[in-house]
Amino acid sequence: MHPDTPPPSWTLSAQEPERPAQVRRILRLFRPYRGRLAVVGLLVAASALVSVASPFLLREILDTAIPDGRTGLLTLLALGMIAAAVVNSVFGVLQTLISTTVGQRVMHDLRTAVYDRLQRMPLAFFTRTRTGEVQSRIANDIGGMQATVTSTATSLVSNLTSVVATVVAMLALDWRLTVVSLLLLPLFVWVSRRVGAERKKITSERQKQMATMSAMVTESLSVSGILLGRTMGRSESLTQQFAQESERLVDLEVRSNMAGRWRMSTIGIVMAAMPALIYWAAGIALQSGGPAVSIGTLVAFVSLQQGLLRPTVSLLSTGVQVQTSLALFARIFEYLDLPIDITEPAEPVRLEKVRGEVRFDGVDFDYESPAPGASNGTAVNGTSVKGAPVNATSVNGTPAMDISKGAPVKGTLRGIDLTVPAGGSLAVVGPTGSGKTTLSYLVPRLYDVTGGRLLIDGVDVRDLDFDTLARAVGVVSQETYLFHASVGENLRFAKPDATDEEIVAAAEAAQIHDHIASLPDGYDTLVGERGYRFSGGEKQRLAIARTILRDPPVLILDEATSALDTRTEQAVQQAIDALSAGRTTITIAHRLSTVREADQIVVLDGGHIAERGTHEELLAMGGRYAALVRRDSHLAPVAPAV
Incomplete structure (x- = not known):
């Protein structure tokens, strides 16, 4: 324990x-x-x-x-x-x-x-x-x-x-x-x-x-910073600000x-x-x-x-x-001297073969740690913040905690009990800030639970060695990160010893091979800073191909299609379906059209499980999920609650 x-x-x-x-x-x-x-x-x-x-x-x-x-x-x-x-x-x-x-x-x-x-x-x-x-x-x-x-x-x-x-x-x-x-x-x-x-x-x-x-x-x-500065007409202002900072350095x-x-x-x-x-x-x-x-x-x-x-x-x-x-x-x-709170145990458990059962056993989580420098009034970059409220923010903008008050806010989880059988699928839906992304990030131990246990194949993830956990869990997030390298090098990041045949097979499964092959340099094409030479859908499919190469038994899909248009979403969804086949899949959904076929759907609200069941069962309940479906233009009208 x-x-x-x-x-x-x-x-x-x-x-x-x-x-x-x-x-x-x-x-x-x-x-x-x-x-x-x-x-x-x-x-x-x-x-x-x-x-x-x-x-x-x-x-x-x-x-x-x-x-x-x-x-x-x-x-x-x-x-x-x-x-x-x-x-x-x-x-x-x-x-x-x-x-x-x-x-x-x-x-x-x-x-x-x-x-x-x-x-x-x-x-x-x-x-x-x-x-x-x-x-x-x-x-x-x-x-x-x-x-x-x-x-x-x-x-x-x-x-x-x-x-x-x-x-x-x-x-x-x-x-x-x-x-x-x-x-x-x-x-x-x-x-x-x-x-x-x-x-x-x-x-x-x-x-x-x-x-x-x-x-x-x-x-x-950066590419994003340049685009933002120019489209907002702030390029000259940014230059002036940089000149001021440079004057201080002089x-x-x-x-x-x-x-x-x-x-x-x-x-x-x-x-x-x-x-x-x-x-x-x-x-x-x-x-x-x-x-x-x-x-x-x-x-x-x-x-x-x-x-x-x-x-x-x-x-x-x-x-x-x-x-x-x-x-x-x-x-x-x-x-x-910074403390490392996520560490490997002295005698870690190594699983040679992971089936993929994921179980949340009374899981609690709070973003309670203060931001660097908050306790003494100095932020990490030296900017004084004493006397001012500091709002911590988790990945993808999920609100974490009001440090000034010390009270948990959106993104906090309480008493989560869930079991996803090996090869099964779970969809997590809910309003913004309900804790969906936080829940998904607990599985690969990007955060540690603050209460309860999270188990893979019956073993607490805190007892697993890092290599086992890395092999067991793959994540495809909304924001795909690509290195300033070739397409092939980006794909091989997941599996450095992958053969050319394996890379092509992964790209074909992700439905991105034809596009890569049409490029003048093929798999040797530089993707550019953060992959700017590729569209959002193409980057997502590259990320999926990268995950296919790793072949993890547990897959986390964190709103992987929420930022795409309908046509691109359909192409990416087909690649995701190929990736999810035979794997334990946990999908964090923004568009409910992507979760209808999930074995079970969980509705989070305020860090608690408000509803759970299949798509049809939740529609019949006429509760929160049904209300979310009514606002989702991709699904047919909801039948009256029984």
Whole structure:
């Protein structure tokens, strides 16, 4: 027995996670690549040691080889400096190759993890989240982290190692000059932290704005969006709206790039002026009677100091980049932390052969989960909704629930008891919002029941493994979705290993083969964005052919002909009849002409079963079904109730 399913929460947290925990989580992403990172660490250490060797060689040239006229020593030291440069370059190339590979693998892991999480999210999440918002998380947010993931981690280690090695070398040359060089370092660190915090805040705002623009592009530049904009005369208005959103992004980009720029430039100026400070300090020490600093030591020290400048500035910049990237990681982790309420049990039941009996046993269902962001006043796309009523909407526009009041509305189901024998047919009719589509979506587990059980061949669908359920149930909905690919590729989506003969046979059964064959490229014809090159009836028959290829024992027809004209409906209905033969069929009907031959008809009203029986029995009752028939122009007049 399953307990009643609690309502899930897909709320995106408006509160930032604690920084140490977030950093630890980021570091865990690199754990599978520890071996490669260890090699990078060795290369970095070796490179740092080779780099600091050159100033010591330079000191010996200036203090010993040249003054003493030792040509052999001079040649050896010069060759040593050249060799150090060559070795350092080779180490740098190998380091870049390995670190970039590791970074790109981490990016791949992140992308696939987010995509996998979204694939397993319930249907309600997608009905409440703008498509552009989802795309922005995968494209913009993960893409924005690329520089940090691929190079910043290695740069951090490399620069830190270089700084430590250089400081040690400077201390070995002259500890007094080293102290003078490091006096301002704490101030530099404080400035960079302030700049990083400022940029992190701006980055979060920028990514939200990019998500808004991505959603607008997705919605308004699709085939449907273009048609709507032009037929409503809103094309110019949409362009102006996009320009306004783009202006906001321009402002955020400028602010992001200029945040702390003057402070960081000041650090660069001070670092560049440090050699003059060292010369001054050496001169003061000599005039004060202190030990003299040799020309070689002084030049070598300034060389090391210049070598310290680049990694120090890079470290400060890396700190800023890391803080900026934390905002992007936070947005990605939000998606990875979304709860998945429809899961496969630890020990799922696998049915090798499904007969197709479907039974609703006291089924209840409510759309009670709040929309993402509703609980904290922030929608998924960052739009504030606090204090405003939020009306959740299910698939195909079925009203779900008034979140602001917390009360169930249309689309809620109560106490549904139904049995559809294997190979039998059930038609579900009722007014808009009575729960018809909701009922049908419970069978393939697009939603989970919140009370009672739904069984296929006596097994609760929540106990079945996903593969069994996918093989058992096929859905043909009113809105057919086709990929921007060829006809053949769209059909093979249902069965990737289908032969050409199987595809043709399915198309013939769906009465669409002749039309496909008449096209110049036949089954290689591109269907266009969302199948715009095909009419509604043709797309429906392609969807039916796709389902025939899958050959599911249970078939859900969700108002599959409601948007078609009468002539097209007849052609599609013939294809549906061929598809339904020998299968358990549940038909969600808008036009009652399609349900007369069903073994049983159920009338839903307000989420309850108001009537059930055959077409003739329900007509004889003279109730709700009879009233619906009287309004349906496709059927003959109703006989008087007995």
